[in-house]
Amino acid sequence: MNRRDFLLTTGAAVLAPYSMSASAQQVLTAQPVKAQILPAGDPMTQMLGFNGSTPGPTLRTKQGELFDIRFDNQIDQGSAVHWHGLRIENAMDGVPGMTQPMVEPGGAFTYRFRAPDAGTYWYHSHNRSSEQVARGLYGPLIVEETTPPDVDHDLIVMIDDWRLSEDGVLFGDFENLHDQAHSGRLGNFARALVEPETPVKRGDRVRLRLINVATDRIFPVEIAGIDGKIVALDGMPLNAPQDVAELVLAPAQRVDILADIAAEDRISFVFPTRGGPYELGEIPVAGENTTRSPTPIPALPANRTATPDLSDPVRLTLTMEGGAMSQRMRQGLMSEGIWAFNGQSGMTDTPLHRFERGQTAVIRMVNDTRFPHGIHLHGHHFHELDPDGALGALRDTSLINPGQSQDIACVFDNPGKWLMHCHMLGHQAAGMKTWVEVT
Ligand code: C2O
Ligand code: CU
Secondary structure (H helix, E strand, C coil), X not given: CCHHHXXXXXXXXXXXXXXXXXXXXXXXXXXXXXXXXXCECECCEEEEEECCECCCCXXXXXXXXXXXXXXXXXXXXXXXXXXXXXXXXXXXXXXECCCECCECCCXXXXXXXXXXXXXXXXXXXXXXXXXXXXXXXXXEEEEECCCCCCCCEEEEXXXXXXXXCCCCCECCCCCCHHHHHCCCCCCCEEEEEEECCCCEEECCEEEEEEEECCCCCCEEEEEECEEEEEEEECCEEEEEEEEXXXXXXXXXXXXXXXXXXXXXXXXXXXEEECCEEEEEEEEEEEEECCCCCCCCCCCCCCCCCCCCCCCCCEEEEEEEEECCCCHHHHCCCHHHCCEEECCECCCCCCCCEEECCCEEEEEEEEECCCCCEEEEECCCCEEEECCCCCEEEEECEEEECCCCEEEEEEEECCCEEEEEEECCHHHHHCCCEEEEEEC
16 A cells, blocks of 8 residues: 555544434434544545444443344445354344345344344345445444443544545445456544544553455554553454454454553554554553552453364364455456355355254365455354464454465354354455355
8 A cells, every 4th residue: 555545633522423322212213424533624425324423333242242223224235234253043144135224225124032142243234235334334342241341431443445536525435346357445534433532541551443344455463552461353352462463354353452541642553554553543552540550450250152063163264265366356257246155256156054953063264366365254153273282362254365365163053044254345245155064
């Protein structure tokens, strides 16, 4: 990326979504909105949003409590809402044509579920998502622990990019084949949106919930001014907190950090680019917390997940193929779909595999392309396996670099039909998707 391509960010006014808490039925309305994406004073942008804002409202629910939400579709395309990372029942997963009917313009659909896992999640449109998410149809979804960690501030940091003209118009052309065959649709303006927008004190302990909500861009992020540890990935607590070394978030990935504020003036979020550091956003620091005494960063309480039985797993390989400069291109197969898994582009009538409920699978995900991919499995979390085969962190989206492979182990214990796709949404639109069934 060329730094020149990026408009400069200067203390932009962050959009102000509000919080809704789950008790009675809530309504989430998709509709056109005008949003201040560019810095305050610059023109606003015509987007899509939920309940009047993009990102949509922060949805909060307590672990295990009933979440009851009616989705009203007031945009001029069919849509549906996917609750990314939640291991909920299949009928609530929000994939039109697979788990529910399309919610047509003017229509509605009621989602009712209990989120089994505490942590940081998000929701987004799951129809024409490379367009609808780029246009703003997403928001954070927080599932609170029964006993949350002791912090002074719980802050959501959504990282996004947009492709905008200088006068703030969002470029269309969401199905651009050149984008799809390369890294997807990359924006020319990026920001970290912090919610709620509130100053913190030096010495405060904070929880930062980073979410990469961009359609296609991988964000490496450097955070200056904190002293903390990573405590969860993709919502799932780590067994032991880890040092914050290099943070890299593929689209849809989340990272939770517990940290003490070490800076006197500001926490900054910086995206290191080839053209130099690009500032995504900041949290102002004012004053000093003199009452909190320093304690080690605790691990978060584990969610209940089944442990993979690695003694005799189902073994599968999922090979990513296609894109620019690929064999698939040289063979002239791109007209059948730019991207493929195991030679197959797009959805098929039969699933990649049918699992019996509770079966463990080890899937070798092989990236035989020139581009990185972030592969997401619906309805489950899986362990990334370390090179020595040991169970690593639980994730719902795994980033695999070109020429690399990653083994994952998953207990397929959630019945239904589940998508598995690249979360670079332009790649997904261009065929990098499949599905599995758990019976
Ligand atoms: Cu977050 Cu199938 O998606
Ligand atoms: Cu991809």
